[in-house]
Amino acid sequence: MQEIEQQATEIDFKWPLGYSAGATKSGIKQNKLDLGWLVSEVPASAAGVYTTNQFQAAPTKLTKATISADQQLQAVILNSGNANSCTGKLGKQNALKEQNMIADKLNIAPDLVGVASTGIIGKQLPMAKIEQGIDALQLSDSIAVTEAVLTTDTHPKTIAVQLDLSGKQVTISGFCKGSGMIHPNMATMLGFVTTDASVDGDYLQQLLIDETNNTFNQITVDGDTSTNDMVVLMANGMAGNVEIDDSSSEKEKFALAIHQVLAYLAKQIAEDGEGASKLVEVNVKSAATELEAKQVAKEIVGSSLVKAMLFGEDANWGRIMDAIGKTDASLDVDHVNVWLNGIQLVKNSEPATFDLQPARDSLSEHEVVIDVDLHAGNSVGTAWGCDLTYKYVQINAAYE
Template sequence: MIKTDDVTLTNFQWPTGYYNDGIEVGLGQSDKLDFGYLVSEVPASAAGTYTTNKFQAAPTKLTKNTINQAHQLQAVVMNSACANSCTGQQGEQNALTEQQLMAQKLGIDANLVGVASTGLIGAQLPMAKITAGIKQLSPHHDDNVTKAVLTTDKKPKHACVQLQMGGKTVTITGFAKGSGMIHPKMATMLGFVTTDAAIDGNLLQQTLSQTVDTTFNQITVDGDTSTNDMLVVMANGMAGAPKLTSTDDADFSTFEQGLHLVLQELAKQIAADGEGATKLVECNVKGAFNELEGQEVAKAIVGSNLVKAAIFGQDPNWGRIISTIGMTNAHVDINHVDIEVNGIKMVKDSLGLPFDEQAAHDSMGASKVVIDVDLHVGDATGQAWGCDLTYNYVKINASYHT
């Protein structure tokens, strides 16, 4: 179990007042769920973070603009196989049409509907299939929607916590997709979080933006930022707990911890499921000059192709780690850097230590490899997650289009 103070992950379940569906409408080349929706029974406070790629996809732009109007949503319609990115005015119209059709189906205002797409860049949405799919969607309380957004993912990613707020049980549940083109700066990544907590929309946006910096923004698979990255949170208040309106509210820190844990767990699951990956790589940095530099160093290490390849080959080559540290803009005392891999001390004061290389090699065969770095220039920390670089990553991406 993973704990953040008093908050613990629990089994997957939807918060009060949400339903979903995931179906197959033939958007891709194989028989799989590829279209779905996520709906709250009532309008919910909403917040989002979005890709920093200059070529922002039509559905991403539409959802961002929709949420920013009043920080409210009631539904999100989503698909895989087609990103609806770099599709010009027709792509923008298709996203808008999809939003309007979903609003009509649910009998709600179009400004309460978000749109999310992932898949191949450059292809127009097949609107006949999208229109037919919207008609087929029906309320369910299973997890099929978590499967409908997958592309090269090996499995769905989801996380859930339950909290006590104002004497009520509040649930926060999230799911995400992401396997390649993962280097969020907010990957191809889509994330959706639902909660029955009540929180002011602007406060939810502020909390989400801050939490993303230490969770989703600290993962990398291949250093590429997608045109469609998006994370959306909906809070419908149906648990009956008092509404959060300020960071000074008694239950705010509890909610913040719960949201952080859900996002962190989803981020780690995405990193572990990187295209072709066999290992989750975690880097923990301490002794950094400030938190930004701690995060920078940690993400640089898990993002280094040389480090990732060494981990795949179970090669305890600490030289690749220390050279990556030296390429960052962080403050570094070049005479006092310490490095451990899976608890095996390899470097002290920037000099190599004698260690059992066979034992280190064997330890790197585990499904998780942990790199610990002490920079000895301050009191700040940083953490990031990535995966190893394997032959299969090249194989998958050499033929992704075909």
């Protein structure tokens, strides 16, 4: 497994200074946490990235417009069990109503409230339950909100790190949901990252875009892009550091910590893919460009044939070559090399001499690493995914 480059120290999950959260069972789902909120004591610089699906859901559109207006947020209300997607004019009105209810409850402006939903597409939000749930929401240092956002996930996905910025201890905490319908430019995933660092809003937005392209947009479970995907990053400045902006001497240090958080969460989503039994990492080197390296890595990890091959623990490297060749990336067709868990299967685009049984045996491990050398340049790229199992079909055939 390729190690995530680390700048910050990982700690037990906790909220950064000035943040609190809460969750409740509103009744959208049967006897499960399904409604939560995340709140900063003060308005925070905010950034967001959103699904590219043309049927972008009402809450996703609303949050995008809210953040884009002033690069600030103070609170986010989120629910699982209902996506409020493909719900027309009423769906938009309901998202606005949620935004205003939270604003009234906190006595803040509505344009400081983001809204996020995930779950079944095409059903109106049960607003009576939402309203009762919002009334019941309380704030504390609880992390129950990390469960309230889950759908087919098997567990919450969280990380917290700390680092020093201008002599002040800064905390960055992130959580997300995502298991199926994962093929970002975003996917059926919601991600929330909070920090007490002081960060310029415009710089924060560009940083989130850049790092999402290197992390969340390099995972795939099933090739489907959802209507509700969103990642929100908030920085409330309560750590008291000198503000980070594009000219800051510490911007790279902060960016590396954000990358660490997002990459960890992205891998957690890939590992928790619906029905998955293996986490798969593909590393491509010697590509002509970084974009092409990423493209090839994601094509391999997203191939249904490769995913089925890995589930069947079959070292059929021809499927990997097929996935590489499907792309329009520059490559030396006579000198491509492929390794599976460190065992070279392909040398100069021909079968390498290897022992088949050890290669098959290595596929019984939970983590599988495929390395590819394109012999076309100096760029590298990585993507993450999972295998394709019988259980994936079962989950999605019976999903309600």
